Amino acid sequence: MEGGNGSQLFGKFQGFWCLGEYIPSIISFQTHFQALDEDIVIATMPKVGTTWLKALVFSIVNRHRYTLSDTPLNLSNPHDLVPYFELFLYANGQVPDLTSTIPSPRLFATHIPYPSLAESIKQSNTKIVYVTRNPLDAIVSFWYHVRAKPESSDWPLEECFEMFCGGEEWFGPFWNHVLGYWKQSLEKPNKVLFLRYEDLKKNPVSEIGKIADFTGFPFSDEEEGGGVVQGIADFCSFSNLKDLPINKTGILGWANTNTMPTNAFFRKGEVGDHLNHLSPSQIQRFTKILQDKLSESGLSLTN
Ligand code: A3P
Numbered sequence: 159m160e161g162g163n164g165s166q167l168f169g170k171f172q173g174f175w176c177l178g179e180y181i182p183s184i185i186s187f188q189t190h191f192q193a194l195d196e197d198i199v200i201a202t203m204p205k206v207g208t209t210w211l212k213a214l215v216f217s218i219v220n221r222h223r224y225t226l227s228d229t230p231l232n233l234s235n236p237h238d239l240v241p242y243f244e245l246f247l248y249a250n251g252q253v254p255d256l257t258s259t260i261p262s263p264r265l266f267a268t269h270i271p272y273p274s275l276a277e278s279i280k281q282s283n284t285k286i287v288y289v290t291r292n293p294l295d296a297i298v299s300f301w302y303h304v305r306a307k308p309e310s311s312d313w314p315l316e317e318c319f320e321m322f323c324g325g326e327e328w329f330g331p332f333w334n335h336v337l338g339y340w341k342q343s344l345e346k347p348n349k350v351l352f353l354r355y356e357d358l359k360k361n362p363v364s365e366i367g368k369i370a371d372f373t374g375f376p377f378s379d380e381e382e383g384g385g386v387v388q389g390i391a392d393f394c395s396f397s398n399l400k401d402l403p404i405n406k407t408g409i410l411g412w413a414n415t416n417t418m419p420t421n422a423f424f425r426k427g428e429v430g431d432h433l434n435h436l437s438p439s440q441i442q443r444f445t446k447i448l449q450d451k452l453s454e455s456g457l458s459l460t461n
Contacts (some may be wrong), residue, residue: 172274175330182251183244184270190253191243191276195283198373199275200240200267203335204328205299206291207355209423212236212267213394214358215287218370219263221386226393232402235420237410240265243276263373269329272338272350283349285373288339291355292460293332294432294444297322299425301435306422319440323447333451340457348372356429362391396427 167178176184200215202208213236217229224230230239241247243266247254256264268275279286301318304310325331343352351372358365366387370376377387392398399405400421408420432441445460452458 174271175326176328180244183248184274186251186253187243187248188276191278193276193278193282193284194264196263197284198263198265199279199284199286201286201288201339202269203290203296203332204269205296205303207289207358208267209236210394211287211289212240213399214366214390215265215369216240217390217394218366219373219375226389233404235405235410240267242267244268244270271329271335272342286350287369288350289353289355290336290459293322293448294436294441294460295429298432298435300327302425303422306419315435319436323444333448336459337455359429363387366390396424400424
Protein backbone atom coordinates (compact mmCIF):
# COMPACT_ATOMS: atom_id res chain seq x y z
CA MET A 159 0.00 0.00 0.00
CA GLU A 160 1.24 3.53 -0.74
CA GLY A 161 1.17 5.96 2.15
CA GLY A 162 1.76 9.68 2.63
CA ASN A 163 4.02 8.78 5.53
CA GLY A 164 7.20 8.79 3.52
CA SER A 165 5.54 7.30 0.42
CA GLN A 166 7.10 3.87 0.86
CA LEU A 167 5.32 0.54 0.91
CA PHE A 168 3.25 0.61 4.08
CA GLY A 169 0.83 -1.96 5.42
CA LYS A 170 -0.32 -4.10 8.31
CA PHE A 171 1.94 -6.87 9.55
CA GLN A 172 1.26 -9.05 12.60
CA GLY A 173 -1.52 -6.62 13.54
CA PHE A 174 0.48 -3.39 13.43
CA TRP A 175 1.33 -0.87 10.71
CA CYS A 176 4.84 -0.76 9.37
CA LEU A 177 6.95 0.00 6.35
CA GLY A 178 7.34 -3.05 4.14
CA GLU A 179 11.11 -2.73 4.21
CA TYR A 180 11.14 -3.56 7.93
CA ILE A 181 9.39 -6.89 7.60
CA PRO A 182 12.52 -8.96 6.82
CA SER A 183 14.25 -7.21 9.75
CA ILE A 184 11.40 -7.97 12.13
CA ILE A 185 11.27 -11.61 11.08
CA SER A 186 15.03 -12.01 11.43
CA PHE A 187 14.92 -10.39 14.88
CA GLN A 188 12.07 -12.65 15.98
CA THR A 189 13.84 -15.72 14.66
CA HIS A 190 17.41 -15.09 15.75
CA PHE A 191 17.65 -12.72 18.69
CA GLN A 192 18.79 -14.49 21.85
CA ALA A 193 18.10 -12.31 24.87
CA LEU A 194 20.28 -12.39 27.95
CA ASP A 195 18.88 -11.82 31.43
CA GLU A 196 21.06 -8.70 31.80
CA ASP A 197 19.82 -7.09 28.56
CA ILE A 198 17.82 -3.89 28.67
CA VAL A 199 15.41 -3.03 25.87
CA ILE A 200 14.02 0.46 25.35
CA ALA A 201 10.61 0.18 23.71
CA THR A 202 8.65 3.09 22.31
CA MET A 203 6.35 4.40 19.64
CA PRO A 204 8.23 6.80 17.36
CA LYS A 205 8.58 10.42 18.51
CA VAL A 206 7.78 9.96 22.17
CA GLY A 207 11.25 10.62 23.61
CA THR A 208 13.18 7.51 22.54
CA THR A 209 16.41 9.42 21.92
CA TRP A 210 16.22 10.99 25.38
CA LEU A 211 15.48 7.67 27.08
CA LYS A 212 18.40 6.04 25.25
CA ALA A 213 20.74 8.74 26.55
CA LEU A 214 19.34 8.40 30.08
CA VAL A 215 19.55 4.61 30.27
CA PHE A 216 23.03 4.61 28.72
CA SER A 217 24.20 7.20 31.27
CA ILE A 218 22.64 5.40 34.24
CA VAL A 219 23.99 1.92 33.58
CA ASN A 220 27.42 3.09 32.39
CA ARG A 221 28.06 5.73 35.06
CA HIS A 222 30.78 3.67 36.76
CA ARG A 223 32.53 3.19 33.41
CA TYR A 224 32.52 6.78 32.16
CA THR A 225 32.28 10.24 33.62
CA LEU A 226 29.99 12.69 31.91
CA SER A 227 32.99 14.39 30.34
CA ASP A 228 34.27 11.20 28.72
CA THR A 229 30.95 9.46 28.06
CA PRO A 230 30.60 8.11 24.51
CA LEU A 231 27.46 10.25 24.29
CA ASN A 232 29.81 13.15 23.57
CA LEU A 233 31.01 11.43 20.42
CA SER A 234 28.09 9.25 19.28
CA ASN A 235 24.40 9.84 18.77
CA PRO A 236 22.23 7.95 21.31
CA HIS A 237 20.84 5.90 18.42
CA ASP A 238 24.30 4.60 17.58
CA LEU A 239 24.92 3.60 21.19
CA VAL A 240 21.53 1.94 21.69
CA PRO A 241 20.66 0.44 18.31
CA TYR A 242 17.20 -0.54 17.13
CA PHE A 243 16.66 -4.19 16.38
CA GLU A 244 14.47 -3.64 13.36
CA LEU A 245 15.96 -0.44 11.97
CA PHE A 246 19.59 -1.30 12.34
CA LEU A 247 20.83 -4.60 13.82
CA TYR A 248 18.57 -6.91 11.83
CA ALA A 249 18.08 -4.50 8.91
CA ASN A 250 17.19 -6.26 5.66
CA GLY A 251 17.02 -9.60 7.44
CA GLN A 252 20.70 -9.73 8.36
CA VAL A 253 21.78 -11.63 11.48
CA PRO A 254 24.30 -9.67 13.55
CA ASP A 255 26.88 -11.25 15.82
CA LEU A 256 25.92 -9.92 19.24
CA THR A 257 27.81 -12.43 21.30
CA SER A 258 31.10 -10.82 22.14
CA THR A 259 31.23 -7.26 20.98
CA ILE A 260 28.87 -5.47 23.34
CA PRO A 261 29.63 -4.75 27.00
CA SER A 262 27.07 -5.87 29.58
CA PRO A 263 24.37 -4.84 30.06
CA ARG A 264 23.61 -4.84 26.36
CA LEU A 265 21.26 -1.99 25.46
CA PHE A 266 18.83 -2.32 22.58
CA ALA A 267 15.80 -0.45 21.32
CA THR A 268 12.67 -1.24 19.40
CA HIS A 269 9.41 0.20 18.13
CA ILE A 270 7.91 -3.27 17.75
CA PRO A 271 4.71 -3.87 19.79
CA TYR A 272 4.99 -6.22 22.77
CA PRO A 273 3.22 -9.23 21.21
CA SER A 274 5.69 -9.24 18.31
CA LEU A 275 8.89 -9.09 20.35
CA ALA A 276 11.29 -12.01 20.03
CA GLU A 277 10.14 -14.78 22.38
CA SER A 278 13.50 -14.85 24.12
CA ILE A 279 12.89 -11.32 25.40
CA LYS A 280 9.56 -12.35 26.86
CA GLN A 281 10.89 -15.59 28.35
CA SER A 282 14.11 -14.21 29.87
CA ASN A 283 14.67 -11.68 32.65
CA THR A 284 15.49 -9.01 30.07
CA LYS A 285 14.13 -5.68 31.30
CA ILE A 286 12.01 -3.42 29.13
CA VAL A 287 11.86 0.32 29.72
CA TYR A 288 8.89 1.83 27.91
CA VAL A 289 8.16 5.50 27.47
CA THR A 290 5.06 7.06 26.00
CA ARG A 291 3.76 10.57 25.48
CA ASN A 292 0.57 12.47 24.81
CA PRO A 293 -0.08 11.15 21.29
CA LEU A 294 -1.25 14.60 20.18
CA ASP A 295 2.32 15.81 20.73
CA ALA A 296 3.65 12.67 19.04
CA ILE A 297 1.50 13.44 15.97
CA VAL A 298 3.06 16.88 15.63
CA SER A 299 6.54 15.55 16.30
CA PHE A 300 6.08 12.77 13.75
CA TRP A 301 4.87 15.26 11.15
CA TYR A 302 8.01 17.36 11.58
CA HIS A 303 10.15 14.21 11.52
CA VAL A 304 8.77 13.01 8.18
CA ARG A 305 9.02 16.51 6.74
CA ALA A 306 12.72 16.63 7.59
CA LYS A 307 13.23 14.50 4.49
CA PRO A 308 13.29 16.69 1.37
CA GLU A 309 10.98 14.35 -0.57
CA SER A 310 8.27 14.67 2.11
CA SER A 311 8.71 18.34 2.95
CA ASP A 312 5.24 19.28 1.72
CA TRP A 313 3.31 16.53 3.56
CA PRO A 314 0.16 18.19 4.94
CA LEU A 315 -0.39 18.04 8.70
CA GLU A 316 -4.04 17.14 8.03
CA GLU A 317 -2.95 13.94 6.29
CA CYS A 318 -0.68 13.01 9.16
CA PHE A 319 -3.46 13.74 11.63
CA GLU A 320 -5.96 11.57 9.72
CA MET A 321 -3.45 8.74 9.66
CA PHE A 322 -3.19 8.79 13.45
CA CYS A 323 -6.99 9.04 13.83
CA GLY A 324 -7.23 5.78 11.89
CA GLY A 325 -4.41 4.20 13.90
CA GLU A 326 -2.43 3.80 10.68
CA GLU A 327 0.91 5.17 11.83
CA TRP A 328 4.29 3.43 12.02
CA PHE A 329 4.07 0.59 14.55
CA GLY A 330 0.54 1.72 15.47
CA PRO A 331 -2.21 1.98 16.33
CA PHE A 332 -0.67 4.11 19.07
CA TRP A 333 -3.29 2.93 21.57
CA ASN A 334 -2.60 -0.75 20.93
CA HIS A 335 1.14 -0.21 21.29
CA VAL A 336 0.76 1.58 24.61
CA LEU A 337 -1.81 -0.87 25.96
CA GLY A 338 0.38 -3.85 25.10
CA TYR A 339 3.29 -2.61 27.19
CA TRP A 340 1.12 -1.03 29.87
CA LYS A 341 -0.65 -4.31 30.59
CA GLN A 342 2.69 -6.08 30.86
CA SER A 343 3.91 -3.41 33.27
CA LEU A 344 0.93 -4.11 35.52
CA GLU A 345 1.21 -7.88 35.30
CA LYS A 346 5.01 -8.00 35.46
CA PRO A 347 6.31 -4.85 37.15
CA ASN A 348 9.82 -6.30 37.30
CA LYS A 349 9.77 -6.86 33.55
CA VAL A 350 8.35 -3.64 32.12
CA LEU A 351 8.79 -0.12 33.48
CA PHE A 352 6.16 2.24 32.07
CA LEU A 353 7.21 5.90 31.88
CA ARG A 354 5.73 9.08 30.47
CA TYR A 355 7.57 11.86 28.65
CA GLU A 356 5.58 14.43 30.63
CA ASP A 357 6.78 12.98 33.97
CA LEU A 358 10.36 12.93 32.73
CA LYS A 359 10.07 16.60 31.85
CA LYS A 360 8.43 17.51 35.16
CA ASN A 361 10.65 15.56 37.49
CA PRO A 362 13.65 14.05 35.72
CA VAL A 363 15.53 13.28 38.94
CA SER A 364 12.83 11.06 40.40
CA GLU A 365 12.18 9.35 37.03
CA ILE A 366 15.91 8.71 36.62
CA GLY A 367 15.87 7.14 40.08
CA LYS A 368 13.03 4.85 38.98
CA ILE A 369 14.96 3.76 35.89
CA ALA A 370 18.08 3.11 37.97
CA ASP A 371 16.19 1.00 40.53
CA PHE A 372 14.32 -0.92 37.86
CA THR A 373 17.37 -1.73 35.76
CA GLY A 374 19.34 -2.88 38.80
CA PHE A 375 21.70 0.12 38.95
CA PRO A 376 20.28 2.04 41.95
CA PHE A 377 21.98 5.21 43.11
CA SER A 378 23.73 5.12 46.46
CA ASP A 379 22.99 7.81 49.05
CA GLU A 380 26.41 9.20 48.31
CA GLU A 381 25.65 9.45 44.60
CA GLU A 382 22.31 11.10 45.28
CA GLY A 383 23.83 13.56 47.74
CA GLY A 384 26.77 14.18 45.43
CA GLY A 385 24.64 15.36 42.54
CA VAL A 386 25.20 12.34 40.28
CA VAL A 387 21.51 12.02 39.45
CA GLN A 388 21.15 15.73 38.78
CA GLY A 389 24.30 15.53 36.62
CA ILE A 390 22.72 12.84 34.43
CA ALA A 391 19.48 14.83 34.20
CA ASP A 392 21.41 17.92 33.12
CA PHE A 393 23.64 16.08 30.67
CA CYS A 394 20.63 14.40 29.02
CA SER A 395 18.49 17.53 29.01
CA PHE A 396 17.14 18.67 25.69
CA SER A 397 19.29 21.78 25.58
CA ASN A 398 22.52 19.91 26.33
CA LEU A 399 21.97 16.95 23.98
CA LYS A 400 20.72 19.15 21.17
CA ASP A 401 23.83 21.33 21.37
CA LEU A 402 26.40 18.55 21.38
CA PRO A 403 28.26 18.86 18.07
CA ILE A 404 27.69 15.16 17.35
CA ASN A 405 23.92 15.68 17.46
CA LYS A 406 23.93 18.78 15.29
CA THR A 407 25.33 17.33 12.13
CA GLY A 408 25.34 14.14 10.18
CA ILE A 409 22.95 11.54 8.94
CA LEU A 410 21.73 8.44 10.73
CA GLY A 411 21.74 5.52 8.35
CA TRP A 412 19.30 2.75 9.14
CA ALA A 413 17.62 0.14 7.05
CA ASN A 414 18.42 1.03 3.46
CA THR A 415 16.29 3.96 2.44
CA ASN A 416 15.40 5.34 5.82
CA THR A 417 18.20 7.76 6.58
CA MET A 418 17.54 10.82 8.71
CA PRO A 419 19.43 13.99 9.58
CA THR A 420 20.62 13.53 13.17
CA ASN A 421 19.23 16.86 14.31
CA ALA A 422 15.70 15.69 13.36
CA PHE A 423 15.63 13.94 16.73
CA PHE A 424 16.02 17.21 18.63
CA ARG A 425 13.31 19.66 17.62
CA LYS A 426 11.50 21.49 20.43
CA GLY A 427 11.44 19.08 23.36
CA GLU A 428 8.35 20.49 25.06
CA VAL A 429 5.03 19.29 26.37
CA GLY A 430 1.88 20.53 24.63
CA ASP A 431 3.19 21.68 21.24
CA HIS A 432 0.06 20.19 19.65
CA LEU A 433 -1.79 23.25 20.93
CA ASN A 434 0.24 25.33 18.45
CA HIS A 435 -0.54 23.07 15.50
CA LEU A 436 -3.88 21.27 15.85
CA SER A 437 -7.27 22.98 15.95
CA PRO A 438 -9.58 22.60 18.99
CA SER A 439 -11.88 20.38 16.92
CA GLN A 440 -9.00 18.13 15.84
CA ILE A 441 -7.86 17.83 19.45
CA GLN A 442 -11.39 17.04 20.57
CA ARG A 443 -11.83 14.46 17.83
CA PHE A 444 -8.59 12.61 18.51
CA THR A 445 -9.14 12.75 22.28
CA LYS A 446 -12.54 11.11 21.82
CA ILE A 447 -11.11 8.35 19.63
CA LEU A 448 -8.37 7.73 22.16
CA GLN A 449 -10.77 7.69 25.11
CA ASP A 450 -12.91 5.10 23.34
CA LYS A 451 -9.91 2.91 22.60
CA LEU A 452 -8.55 3.15 26.14
CA SER A 453 -11.86 3.19 28.00
CA GLU A 454 -11.72 -0.36 29.31
CA SER A 455 -8.14 0.00 30.53
CA GLY A 456 -8.58 3.09 32.68
CA LEU A 457 -5.39 4.47 31.11
CA SER A 458 -5.29 8.11 30.05
CA LEU A 459 -2.65 9.61 27.78
CA THR A 460 -3.88 13.13 27.12
CA ASN A 461 -3.70 14.66 30.60
P1 A3P B 1 9.45 17.27 19.54
O1 A3P B 1 9.37 17.01 18.10
O2 A3P B 1 8.11 17.50 20.17
O3 A3P B 1 10.40 18.36 19.89
P2 A3P B 1 12.08 10.26 19.49
O4 A3P B 1 13.41 10.33 20.12
O5 A3P B 1 11.22 9.16 20.01
O6 A3P B 1 12.17 10.32 18.01
O7 A3P B 1 11.29 11.57 19.96
C1 A3P B 1 11.70 12.84 19.53
C2 A3P B 1 11.03 13.88 20.39
O8 A3P B 1 11.71 13.94 21.65
C3 A3P B 1 11.15 15.25 19.77
O9 A3P B 1 10.02 15.96 20.26
C4 A3P B 1 12.45 15.72 20.38
O10 A3P B 1 12.64 17.11 20.32
C5 A3P B 1 12.28 15.25 21.81
N1 A3P B 1 13.53 15.13 22.55
C6 A3P B 1 14.73 14.67 22.10
N2 A3P B 1 15.64 14.72 23.08
C7 A3P B 1 15.03 15.21 24.17
C8 A3P B 1 15.45 15.52 25.49
N3 A3P B 1 16.70 15.31 25.87
N4 A3P B 1 14.54 16.02 26.35
C9 A3P B 1 13.27 16.24 25.96
N5 A3P B 1 12.81 15.98 24.72
C10 A3P B 1 13.67 15.47 23.83
